[in-house]
Amino acid sequence: MNSIEDKAHINGRRGIVFNIQRFSIHDGPGIRTTVFAKGCPLKCAWCSNPESQKLFPxxxxxxxxxxxxxxxxxxxxxxxxxxxxxxxxxxxxxxxxxxxxxxxxxxxxxxxxIGKDMGIEEIVKEVEKDRIFYKNSGGGVTISGGEPLLQNKFVLNLIKAFKEKDINTALDTCGYVSEEVFREILPFVDLLLLDIKQLDSERHQKYTGVDNSLILTNARTFSKKVRTWFRIPLIKDFNDSPEDIRKIAEMASELGVEKISLLPYHEGGKSKSFQIGGMYSIPMAKAPDNNHIQRLKNIVSKIGVAVTVGN
Ligand code: SF4
Ligand code: SF4
Structure with a gap:
């Protein structure tokens, strides 16, 4: 980066993006465009976007x-x-x-x-191309990652730019972010998609590289303040026991979370990991079978929280 670009990054007018996916139906309601920001503080063993983990291209x-x-x-x-x-x-x-x-x-x-230095205006222009689909389907834009709030100044400015254009904005986050960052950004967010992977702190630490206490504190503080969906990546033998899911559903119910999305593991991250010279840490990872997923879905429903599989 040259010095002008450095300043732009400091001011949050530019960020590192690794994909802009149009016509997404898996990242919030309606038809959406998902902007994937690069960089993540977690290292989930089952990561489906390992190319997102490092901040730079x-x-x-x-x-x-x-x-x-x-x-x-x-x-x-x-x-x-x-x-x-x-x-x-x-x-x-x-x-x-x-x-x-x-x-x-x-x-x-x-x-x-993989990873491109992009300006706010360039991204907004790309997202605006599908404005007609957002209006008709109740969709909008979703900022995802990686962990988008690792580039919090850039994402704040990006979300403000979408609000100025009256585009519905969802934020997909792992929640491992300081409370101050959430407080600053959430007034501009229409829907919080919060990944809740595992309530057991030891298992969380073992498979993601971080303790879950900050994530759970943020979940308890902020899901009461903004429309929130919990997203649970479902990985066999990591977080797919009825007890794992029941506990998360009870927490969602207590906090008034609108919906739980169960997202069965898929193998997309394996080949991408090798393509960037990495190793995939749990090659035997699997999704639970369909009958078991249905069982987990019923557990959430019985607790009174809306639940979907895959989105
Ligand atoms: S393989 Fe060689 S040329 Fe290619 S990015 Fe690495 S150092 Fe540069
Ligand atoms: S050897 Fe393969 S990767 Fe290298 S320049 Fe030729 S086609 Fe591209």
Whole structure:
């Protein structure tokens, strides 16, 4: 980044975004555009977007076929790319300094960059393209991540810009954020999508890398103040016991949470993890089977909280 961009970041006029997904029906009501901000303080073992975890842009091997032309290896200043008969193009991720020179020479786009430095106006313009669908479906924009509030100044300005355009705005957060940040941002948020993964603190720490006490305190403080849905990623043998779900549903009921979304685990994060040179920490992760998901859904319903599966 040059110094002008640095200042823009400090003022929160720019941020690092790794995807803008149009026509989303899984991130809040109606048809929505989801803006995915990069960076996350958690490291969930089952993460479906491992490319979101680091704040800054990263080299990502794309699924486009490599022709083994060798241009990238020649361009790499760190000798991090090798080409062999046996393995084809191989990246030594320990040597890679993330300079992205290889992406400039790969005419087949087999190497790319995940994460883009974007300005507020550019993002709003993209989101506005689907305004007609928001009006007709009760949708809007959802800011997700990663953890979007890791870039809290940028996200605050982004949400204010959407409010000025009268676009319904949802915020999807893991809740591991200071109370001050929530207090500042929530007056501009129409719907809080709060991820509640596990109430047991030891299990939470083991599988996400952080203790859940800040998340639960924020849930108790803020879900009473703004329309809130709890989102539970469902992972077999981590948080899918009837007791796990009953406790979260009781908490939701007590706090007046409008809905619980059960989001069964999917394997999308596995291949992406390898594409950025990472390891997937629980390769045996699975979603509960459909009958069990139905059982969990019934438990939530009986407690009197609305519940959906998948959105
Ligand atoms: S430049 Fe692209 S196509 Fe050529 S070897 Fe490198 S990754 Fe493969
Ligand atoms: S991004 Fe990594 S692999 Fe690509 S040229 Fe730079 S150092 Fe080499």
């Amino acid at each position: 990263q080299l990502m091997v794309r699924e486009v076929k490599c022709t083994r032309c060798g241009r990238c290896a020649e361009a790499c200043p760190d000798n991090a790319i090798s080409l062999t008969e046996e393995h084809g193009r191989k990246i030594n991720w320990d040597l890679c300094s993330q300079c992205f020179k290889c992406t400039e020479v790969c005419i087949y786009e087999s190497l790319g960059i």
